[in-house]
Amino acid sequence: MHRGEQLLAIDNGTQSLRALIFDLRGQLIAKVRVPFKPYESPEAGWAEQDVAVYWSALVTACQKLWREPGVRKDALAGVSVTTQRGTVVNLDAAGNPLRPAILWLDQRVTRGQPPIGGAWGWLFRLAGLRHTIAYLQANAESNWLIRHQPDVWRKTDKFVLLSGFLNYRLTGRHVDSIGSQVGYIPFDYKKLRWAGARDWKWQALGIAPEQLNELVTPGTVMGEITAAAAEETGIPAGLPVIAAAADKACEVLGAGSLTPEIGCLSYGTTATINTTNAAYVEPIPFIPPYPAGVPGCYSPEIQIFRGYWMVEWFKQEFGHKEMVEAGHMGIPPEQLLEALIKDIPAGSEGLMLQPYWTPGIKLPGPEAKGGVVGFTESHTRGHLYRAILEGLAYALREGKERVARRSRQPITAIRVSGGGSQSDTALQITADVFGLPTARPHTYETSGLGAAMIAAVGLGLHADFPTAVREMTHLGRVFEPVEADRQRYDALYREVYLKMYDRLRPLYKSLQRVMGR
Incomplete structure (x- = not known):
């Protein structure tokens, strides 16, 4: 060396x-x-x-x-x-x-x-x-x-x-x-x-x-x-x-998303979808795109605040058994939670979750709260856990469609980084909800890799960013949509999820008025 x-x-x-x-x-x-x-x-x-x-x-x-x-x-x-x-x-x-x-x-x-x-x-x-x-x-x-x-x-x-x-x-x-x-x-x-x-x-x-x-x-x-x-x-x-650049911008670069047709999901504390674009595109009117890791470029972004924090919330509130067992076995609790949902079919048997645990400024608005609908006596905590993963995927798909519409650039492939990217179930759900091939980068450390790539270009060790992406980013496992599940998710997304916020919004406002927050 x-x-x-x-x-x-x-x-x-x-x-x-x-x-x-x-x-x-x-x-x-x-x-x-x-x-x-x-x-x-x-x-x-x-x-x-x-x-x-x-x-x-x-x-x-x-x-x-x-x-x-x-x-x-x-x-x-x-x-x-x-x-x-x-x-x-x-x-x-x-x-x-x-x-x-x-x-x-x-x-x-x-x-x-x-x-x-x-x-x-x-x-x-x-x-x-x-x-x-x-x-x-x-x-x-x-x-x-x-x-x-x-x-x-x-x-x-x-x-x-x-x-x-x-x-x-x-x-x-x-x-x-x-x-x-x-x-x-x-x-x-x-x-x-x-x-x-x-x-x-x-x-x-x-x-x-x-x-x-x-x-x-x-x-x-x-x-x-x-x-x-x-x-x-x-x-x-x-x-x-x-x-x-900031961690999200570096994640996007480290995942190999250098052009608008590749959407990069970050399954971290805040779940996001980003692309890299040479044009200034506001994903939501008057909400600017952030600077990209590539000089002169932008990273349009939709955030789901406290996104994969919800998995931590679920573990603390409903996953005590798995946390104790995982501690004895010396494995992450998520491995046992994966087993908890492996036999639950796509759509969580009708349980739908809207992951707005924290309000926003535009999408969602300041009155927003989380919503779970469709409970029946057959639902278990495993159904709720899967509904969290599905709800986050629905929200990010909505973000993907908004970014693509605003930039007039279709997103045709998905890369996923962040802590949640280690879950095979989460990535398969993502592929099925988006109806697109969903890839896990070759390394979990995509933000650090993106920072290293910027350094490599800045120091002249790689000629430019396309070269750095070609040489330093590689795909790991690629998850292809399962057609039957894709169709079910598409129907639930269009017929239920996209209508939830507007239907529940008046109730959220009433809750805010009555409770004072």
């Missing part, structure tokens, strides 16, 4: 950080995972994390990585970082965190923000967008900090995403990738840069331009590993640090 043939990818998720070494064929040479408690909740609905937890996990993972077989520091070409999206960090003038990070899962709101004034306010009233803008203002972490922790905000020299914090600790520079900018920040998603001086987002969010870091395109060398970072992590000093 010669110098320049290995790539280090740091993947900082919600529940763990992984340090990964890939070669130029996309093969995973070594991996170290450091788990941590996802977040603390000082108050109901809050999700915060001591920022030191992330850096400590990075240091621990890297130091363990060097002891793994096949890893050679002298073969490293560069390092790239991908992280969870929308998690923000307040830094003082010395670059030290001022308070815990506020995670993307946080649900605190700051109501009563002054509406946008001037010409922008008039345009929003005319377009019927006042409630949408008010929702953004209420959910923006910056507005909560300005109101409730003004001392912290006054001391905030830089207000950065988690990716920006880790890149700063590695390079000593306040710089981040355009591909990582997803959150309540004054970012122009169409022009892929910080918002212009007259943009309404500055007024809505209360963030000053000097509080933001420098942005560069994915694949840019942002800096080098500093001596201080090298001493802590063991990463060689002077190693190039390459701008990657």
Whole structure:
């Protein structure tokens, strides 16, 4: 192995950080995972994390990585970082965190923000967008900090995403990738840069331009590993640090979805469907596509918030027996849950689930709640578990059809990544619900692989992104639709699922009014 043939990818998720070494064929040479408690909740609905937890996990993972077989520091070409999206960090003038990070899962709101004034306010009233803008203002972490922790905000020299914090600790520079900018920040998603001086987002969010870091395109060398970072992590000093992208954008790339006809599903804490598109396409009107891992491209996305979190919810509420047995057997509980549903036919014998456990802004709306209909005396907890998997697939199919319609590009193949992609049952359900071949990438670590691919192109180790996709992504098992099940799912989707939200929406609003939430 010669110098320049290995790539280090740091993947900082919600529940763990992984340090990964890939070669130029996309093969995973070594991996170290450091788990941590996802977040603390000082108050109901809050999700915060001591920022030191992330850096400590990075240091621990890297130091363990060097002891793994096949890893050679002298073969490293560069390092790239991908992280969870929308998690923000307040830094003082010395670059030290001022308070815990506020995670993307946080649900605190700051109501009563002054509406946008001037010409922008008039345009929003005319377009019927006042409630949408008010929702953004209420959910923006910056507005909560300005109101409730003004001392912290006054001391905030830089207000950065988690990716920006880790890149700063590695390079000593306040710089981040355009591909990582997803959150309540004054970012122009169409022009892929910080918002212009007259943009309404500055007024809505209360963030000053000097509080933001420098942005560069994915694949840019942002800096080098500093001596201080090298001493802590063991990463060689002077190693190039390459701008990657957010975890979802890297997953899409790592799954080989480089063009609009390949849909990438992520069966993670938030379930999503994304494509990569050179054109700016809003999957929902006035909801922008996010930056892709490919420079100048976009990733239209539909989210099912708390998507595969619902599997964790099911385990905690209904799967105690499987969790105990799995602990004794030393296997994941999901293996036993798979057995629980193996004989349940497609459609869960009429049990239908709408996976809107958390409301949204547009689709679903702020009144949305989860719905389960069709219960009979023959249904078991196994039926409910299968209905969760089917409901998520229905919701993502609806998202796929919306993205395809908005982009005028049919989606003809599906790739699935994320934790849920390890379930054969989930992937077969997906193939049957979508009526399309559904492939599992050759590695589970698609977000880390995507980050490594961006580094490979940025360093000139692969000529371009099509080459990187061809050389570094490979298909694992492909699930073909079972025609009888496809027909049943198609009927249930069209005749029941697509009608559920509109039929239940008035009841959701009544529940919200009576219960106050």
